Every structure is written in structure tokens, then in C-alpha cells.
Amino acid sequence: MAEDIKKIMFTVRKGPHGTIYVYEGLEVKLIMAAYDADISVVFIDDGVYALKAGQNTKELGIKGFEATYGVLVDYEISKVFVDKKSLEDRGLTQDDLVVIGEDEETEEEIRPKVVDADEIAAMMAEQHNILCF
Amino acid sequence: MLHTVNQSPFQKSTLESCLRFVRKGDVILLLEDGVFAAQAGTAMSSLVEGALKSNKVYALSADLKARALTDVIQGVEVTDYAGFVDLVEQHTTHAWL
Numbered sequence: 001m002a003e004d005i006k007k008i009m010f011t012v013r014k015g016p017h018g019t020i021y022v023y024e025g026l027e028v029k030l031i032m033a034a035y036d037a038d039i040s041v042v043f044i045d046d047g048v049y050a051l052k053a054g055q056n057t058k059e060l061g062i063k064g065f066e067a068t069y070g071v072l073v074d075y076e077i078s079k080v081f082v083d084k085k086s087l088e089d090r091g092l093t094q095d096d097l098v099v100i101g102e103d104e105e106t107e108e109e110i111r112p113k114v115v116d117a118d119e120i121a122a123m124m125a126e127q128h129n130i131l132c133f
Numbered sequence: 134m135l136h137t138v139n140q141s142p143f144q145k146s147t148l149e150s151c152l153r154f155v156r157k158g159d160v161i162l163l164l165e166d167g168v169f170a171a172q173a174g175t176a177m178s179s180l181v182e183g184a185l186k187s188n189k190v191y192a193l194s195a196d197l198k199a200r201a202l203t204d205v206i207q208g209v210e211v212t213d214y215a216g217f218v219d220l221v222e223q224h225t226t227h228a229w230l
Contacts, residue, residue, distance in 0.1 A: 130227040
């Protein structure tokens with residue numbers, strides 16, 4: 001019944017910690033992943049900072065969510081994309097980003113995939129719903 | 134696709150970001166502070182003028198009126214809440230919040 005599976009995209013455009021959006025968005029993704037939905041996540045604009053490795057929120061007194069990003073693939077969220085221009089504008093490369101899991105067979109680390117705006121726009125056009133955080 | 138933009142182009146780069154992801158056939162709806170982008174003759178008018186070359190751009194009339202914006206860029210279609218609902222019905226929506 002593959003045609004019944006909803007394609008749902010999440011876009012993350014806000015930086016982490018300044019607002020609750022990124023954290024809340026992550027919660028929603030994990031909940032949605034429990035259902036039979038085809039989930040993809042796209043990080044655009046300051047949203048790319050949410051994926052930067054090495055976040056330490058101890059002094060903010062909050063839990064942070066880098067560890068959760070680290071197991072996204074285990075939650076069957078493996079379609080994770082980053083907008084190339086947003087990344088480059090902020091002086092970042094794919095190597096600066098968190099690992100979201102590892103390949104079951106090769107045990108190779110999986111990082112978010114860097115794609116350009118045209119590729120993201122094409123994916124957007126295929127969705128049933130798009131939620132922005 | 135329907136792209137909604139509710140942020141002022143003078144304060145945030147939301148509209149600029151949105152326009153990078155707009156494809157042929159997509160429509161853009163400016164609402165709330167997003168309608169400031171629909172004013173003619175501003176430092177930011179070129180964003181909407183550029184978008185109009187390839188896409189339809191709407192602005193929500195209630196938000197224009199509330200902000201006393203009468204000089205709207207030529208080609209921008211002013212729509213009401215019923216029109217907004219029609220657009221949402223016709224397209225998958227991405228809200229550039």
C-alpha cells in the first residue's frame with residue numbers, strides 16, 4: 001500500500017536554542033516517524049546551525065538535542081538534507097555537521113546530505129504536507 | 134506549490150530565501166508583515182518585481198489595508214481570505230515563517 005504512505009517534509013529554518021522551534025520540531029518528527037509516513041527533513045538558513053556538531057548546552061541549563069540527532073537513522077529518519085548555500089554562507093561544510101547514524105551494513109557514518117535549492121524545490125513539489133519549524 | 138511569507142523584507146531575509154526555492158508554476162502569497170514586500174518604489178521592491186517575471190504573487194488585502202499600503206507593485210494580485218483558502222486548496226503549502 002505504498003501509495004497510501006504520506007510524504008511529509010519538515011523544514012528547519014531557525015537556529016537552535018534561541019527559540020524552542022528546533023527542539024519542538026524534533027519532537028514532532030520523532031512522533032511522526034512512529035507512524036507509516038515518508039519523512040524528510042531539510043535544514044535551510046540558520047536551521048543549518050542546529051546540525052553543527054559539538055553543541056554544549058550545559059551552561060544554558062538545557063538538555064540539548066545533538067544526541068537525538070545522532071540517532072535519527074535509528075528512528076527511520078534517514079532523509080536528512082542541508083541547503084548548500086545556507087551552509088556555505090555560514091562558513092560550514094558537511095564535515096562540521098553531526099552524524100545522524102551509521103549504515104547498517106558498512107557501519108559507515110551517515111551525515112546529512114548537502115543539496116542545492118533546485119533539488120530541495122523538486123522534493124518540496126512531491127510532498128503531501130510540509131511543516132516549517 | 135504555494136509559498137506564504139509573513140515577514141517584512143526590511144527586517145528578515147525570509148522572502149529572499151523563499152525565492153531561491155520557487156519553481157515554475159509556484160505561487161507566492163504575502164501576508165501579515167510580508168505585505169511590506171508588495172509596496173511599489175521601496176528598496177525591497179525588486180524582490181517581488183523579479184518574482185513576478187516567472188511566478189504569480191498575491192498579497193492579502195486585510196493586511197495591506199491594515200498597514201495603509203495602497204501603492205502596490207503592478208502585477209501583484211490582491212486577494213481576500215476566501216482567495217487565500219482557494220490557494221491553500223489548490224496547492225501544497227510551505228509557510229516561510
